[in-house]
Amino acid sequence: MFAGIDIASERHMLARLDDQGAPIGKPMPITEDRAGYDALLKALGEPPVLVVMEATGHYWKNLFAVLAAAGHEVALLNPFVARRFQDSRLERTKTDAIDAQGLARLAFEKRPEPTHLRDEVAEALRELVRHRDRLRQDFDDRVRQLHRLVDLGFPEFTRYVRSLDSMLATCLLAAYPTAHAFARATPRRLAKLRYDGRHFVGAELAEQLVEAAKTSIGQHHGPAYKLQAVHICQDLDLWRKRLADIERDIEDLLDTHQIGKLLTTIEGIGPQSAARIIAAVGDPAHFKSANAFAAYVGVVPGLRQSGKQSDRIRAPLAPMGHARLRNALWMPVLGAVRRNAWLRAFYERLRAAGKPAKLALIAAMRKLLHAVYSVAKHRKPFEIRTEQARAA
Secondary structure (H helix, E strand, C coil), X not given: CEEXXXXXXXXXXEEEECCCCCECCCCEEEECCXXXXXXXXXXXXXXXXXXXXXXXXXXXXXXXXXXXXXXXXXXXXXXXXXXXXXXXXXXCCCCHHHHHHHHHHHHHHHCCCCXXXXXXXXXXXXXXXXXHHHHHHHHHHHHHHHHHHHHHHCCCHHXXXXXXXXXXXXXXXXXXXXXXXXXXXXXXXXXXXXXXXXXXXXXXXXXXXXXXXXXXXXCXXXXXXXXXXXXXXXXXXXXXXXXXXXHHHHHXXXXXXXXXXXXXXXXXXXXXXXXXXXXXXXXXXXXXXXHHHHHHHCCCECCCCCHHHCCCXXXXXXXXXXXXXXXXXXXXXXHXXXXXXXXXXXXXXXXXXXXXXHHHHHHHHHHHHHHHHHHHHHCCCCCCCHHHHHHC
């Protein structure tokens, strides 16, 4: 039997085909509760049945776990793949039942590989990394809001305190939200403020801020602006602490994951980068090859040739790939080509050959992903062999 399940928030749709590709009954709804899951397992019968479904939000997770525990083979597909398959069949109507039938037909014709369920630690890392990303997004949003208030109330402030996301900035602005507040402060009292529990603002910076505030061009000093600035500074202090806590939790959890801990032996891959790789792909060794892993991340050329345009030599990156992971690895690669002697030699050789800097960095990212795959495949710390260093 082959099955396709169209995922939704409260009710899924199941379609089944026999070993000849003929439909088994009509598509049936599966409710997101115990009765619905029992009906699903009864309809599928004895395992293993190849079940295909799309990765739609988080709604597939409980269903995936139940089917895998029952012994069925579950192929979790990118919705883009399923959509392309449906388009190839020239479907003109879209309903849940038709989508489920299309997924069952895809299972019968294409026989996709079952998806590997992440281990418990990898799944926990995935949740923590995504939670950290949301906190970071909220933190950055608040910093932008604080920039607006500072520009309106005390634009000269950033000449003396460059970064508004620092503890120094939030400490000062929480106590003195506008230029009027700074102008009425005494430099001695301002200098004694502790901004991180240890360091003081200092007399020099206090004098500069008070003098600048007295001649500031800021025109917005009302209670509404003060209240916003104080609340944003409080939020930033809270989220800064939460970010530090969650990064520490990620590092502690990574120490219990064999592959994740081994990835940190690659110079340029720190604990946060290693955790992000494990969160995105689980075990990189599940890919057929290092090239397949690099293609999944999206650091492969996408050459397009047709007719008279077939003389194009340089191809851009393929439009598909894990954009979030690729973007997250950009800064680690920039650091790696400076600190990692093996990767730096590879990068400099490409630059000496006339390659653009961005192209050389993308090639270095691909090289780094090959190292990640090698470590995961052999379950050993990363080592640079002499012949590898020469080849780089």
